[in-house]
Amino acid sequence: MHAHEVNPSFYAGSMMEAVRTQGLLKRFGQQTAVAGVDLIVPRGSFAGLVGPNGAGKTTTLSMITGLLRPDHGTAAIDGLDVWRDPVAVKARIGVLPEGLRLFERLSGRELLVYNGRMRGLPKADVEQRADELLRVMDLGDAADKLVVDYSTGMRKKIGLAAALLHNPAVLFLDEPFEGVDPVSANTLTEVLRRYTESGSTVVFSSHVMDLVERLCDWVSVMSGGHIVAQGPLADVRGGRSLNQAFLDLVGGPRDSGGAGLDWLGAKAADK
Numbered sequence: 540m541h542a543h544e545v546n547p548s549f550y551a552g553s554m555m556e557a558v559r560t561q562g563l564l565k566r567f568g569q570q571t572a573v574a575g576v577d578l579i580v581p582r583g584s585f586a587g588l589v590g591p592n593g594a595g596k597t598t599t600l601s602m603i604t605g606l607l608r609p610d611h612g613t614a615a616i617d618g619l620d621v622w623r624d625p626v627a628v629k630a631r632i633g634v635l636p637e638g639l640r641l642f643e644r645l646s647g648r649e650l651l652v653y654n655g656r657m658r659g660l661p662k663a664d665v666e667q668r669a670d671e672l673l674r675v676m677d678l679g680d681a682a683d684k685l686v687v688d689y690s691t692g693m694r695k696k697i698g699l700a701a702a703l704l705h706n707p708a709v710l711f712l713d714e715p716f717e718g719v720d721p722v723s724a725n726t727l728t729e730v731l732r733r734y735t736e737s738g739s740t741v742v743f744s745s746h747v748m749d750l751v752e753r754l755c756d757w758v759s760v761m762s763g764g765h766i767v768a769q770g771p772l773a774d775v776r777g778g779r780s781l782n783q784a785f786l787d788l789v790g791g792p793r794d795s796g797g798a799g800l801d802w803l804g805a806k807a808a809d810k
């Protein structure tokens with residue numbers, strides 16, 4: 540089937556799903572980064588996308604969020620095709636991308652107000668939401684500081700606040716907890732839990748299995764550009780810890796970790 544020919548049952552079937560991709564494929568030169576991915580995320584899920592470095596998670600999320608055009612395949616959000624209906628899709632999603640770029644010369648508050656106004660929200664609503672988000676994210680004291688002076692964790696939090704401001708139906712987060720302190724991580728978790736309990740959907744990529752196990756009710760595991768397991772957390776775990784399931788699924792540890800590093804460590808110097 541051609542990249543843009545879609546089986547009509549694809550959209551009918553995808554109405555109950557927040558995200559559904561079919562045969563999503565992306566090559567960079569000779570390398571196939573994403574090799575025909577069928578990602579499914581039911582509505583209201585707290586979904587984790589996990590996989591080793593280079594598995595294709597970021598590339599997949601970029602194609603689903605309209606940032607990178609797929610070579611083949613389709614992606615739908617709430618039954619709407621991402622690449623045929625980009626405006627409607629972008630109104631429904633919030634994105635915290637990897638390596639987030641922010642307007643550095645705005646204050647945190649200005650950044651939120653700018654985002655909200657760009658989304659077409661009325662000024663009074665934007666200001667009220669911005670205030671609440673700044674307070675919940677514990678950025679109240681930094682609200683009028685320039686983003687360029689924010690720490691890594693503060694940048695994640697302001698990025699997440701910006702992604703939430705228009706109350707999207709589906710929120711995509713690439714490594715949202717990286718660099719975030721434990722207290723703030725707890726706050727973020729609470730905010731996201733409340734958000735999914737109301738029927739909205741979170742999809743986040745992470746390498747931290749304990750976190751995924753604790754937060755997620757749905758997991759997709761990627762390896763080498765493919766989905767190697769996907770479903771409710773309990774099914775993917777299959778009675779193991781998620782970490783063990785992950786190691787079993789992606790074939791690690793590739794060797795026992797230390798082989799070939801005889802020179803490494805204090806004992807080597809004694810030899």
Ligand SMILES: Nc1ncnc2c1ncn2[C@@H]1O[C@H](COP(=O)(O)OP(=O)(O)OP(=O)(O)O)[C@@H](O)[C@H]1O
Nearest residue numbers: 567570571572590591592593594595596597598599
């Ligand atoms: N713009 C690009 N140009 C060339 N190769 C790329 C590009 N983006 C990604 N790749 C390659 O595609 C593969 C998948 O990368 P991707 O960033 O999607 O993986 P990932 O699962 O998000 O990895 P990580 O967990 O390390 O962030 C990698 O081998 C990477 O080198």
